[in-house]
Amino acid sequence: MPKTKGQGIIFGIIMSYAMAYGMEVYNVAIKMGVNLFAGGFSNMTNIIFWEALKEALYMGLFVFLFSNLWGNRLGAAFMQRHCNPEKDNPYFCQLMRQAGTVAIMCPTMSMVASILFNLILAGANPIDLPAIWVGTFLKNFPMAFFWNMFAAAPFSHWLFGKLFPNNH
Numbered sequence: 086m087p088k089t090k091g092q093g094i095i096f097g098i099i100m101s102y103a104m105a106y107g108m109e110v111y112n113v114a115i116k117m118g119v120n121l122f123a124g125g126f127s128n129m130t131n132i133i134f135w136e137a138l139k140e141a142l143y144m145g146l147f148v149f150l151f152s153n154l155w156g157n158r159l160g161a162a163f164m165q166r167h168c169n170p171e172k173d174n175p176y177f178c179q180l181m182r183q184a185g186t187v188a189i190m191c192p193t194m195s196m197v198a199s200i201l202f203n204l205i206l207a208g209a210n211p212i213d214l215p216a217i218w219v220g221t222f223l224k225n226f227p228m229a230f231f232w233n234m235f236a237a238a239p240f241s242h243w244l245f246g247k248l249f250p251n252n253h
Contacts (some may be wrong), residue, residue, distance in 0.1 A: 087245070088252055096245050097149055097157075103237035104229070105145035108194070109137035111228045144194075151193045152186070160186030183233055191229040195222040 087093040113136045114120065119128040163185020168178040199218045203209040209217060246252065 086242075086252060087249075092245075092249060092252065095248065096241065097153065098145075099244055100237060100241040101149035101152060102141060102145040103241050104190075104233060105148050106137060106141040107232040107237055108225065108229060109141040109144060110134060111232070112198070112225070113137045113140065115224070144197075147197050148190065148194060151197070152190060156186050156190040156193065159189045160184075163188065179238075180234065183238055184230070187226075187230050187233050191226045192218075192222050194229075195225050198225075 087096045110133060113133050114126060114129050117133060117136075119126055119133070122128050160182050164178055164182040167185075168181045170178050196218050199214060199221045203217045203221075204211055204214065
C-alpha cells in the first residue's frame with residue numbers, strides 16, 4: 086500500500102482508471118445492445134474496448150476527483166464502523182473499505198454519468214434526472230461492486246506492487 090502522498094496519488098490514478106475502464110466497457114456494451122441478444126455479453130466485439138477507452142479517459146478524472154473529495158474518506162469511515170484493524174483479518178478490513186468506497190462512489194458516478202450522458206449529450210429533460218439517476222445506479226451497482234472486488238482492486242494492488250516493490 087502507498088506510504089507517501091505521491092504513492093497515494095499514483096495508486097489513486099491506477100485504481101480510478103481501472104474502475105472507470107471496467108465500468109465503461111460494461112456501459113458501452115449495454116449502450117450497443119449486446120446484452121439484448123441471445124448470448125448476452127458474449128456478443129461483445131473489440132470496438133467496445135476502444136469506445137470504452139475513449140470514455141474512460143475523462144471518466145477516470147471524475148472518479149479520481151470524487152474519490153479524493155469524499156469517496157475514499159467515507160469508505161475508510163465505513164471500514165472503521167465494520168472492522169477493527171487490530172483484531173480483524175487485514176484482508177477483511179480491506180474488503181470493508183472497498184465495499185464502503187463502492188457504496189459511495191457508485192451513486193456519485195451514476196449521477197455524473199446521468200448528467201453527462203443523459204442530460205447534456207442526449208438532451209433528456211432535467212425533471213427526469215432523479216429517475217435517470219436511480220436507473221443508472223441500479224444498472225451499475227452490481228457491476229461496480231464485483232468489478233472493484235475481483236478485478237480493479239486486485240489489478241491496482243498488483244500494478245502498484247510492481248511499481249513500488251518495497252512497499253509490501
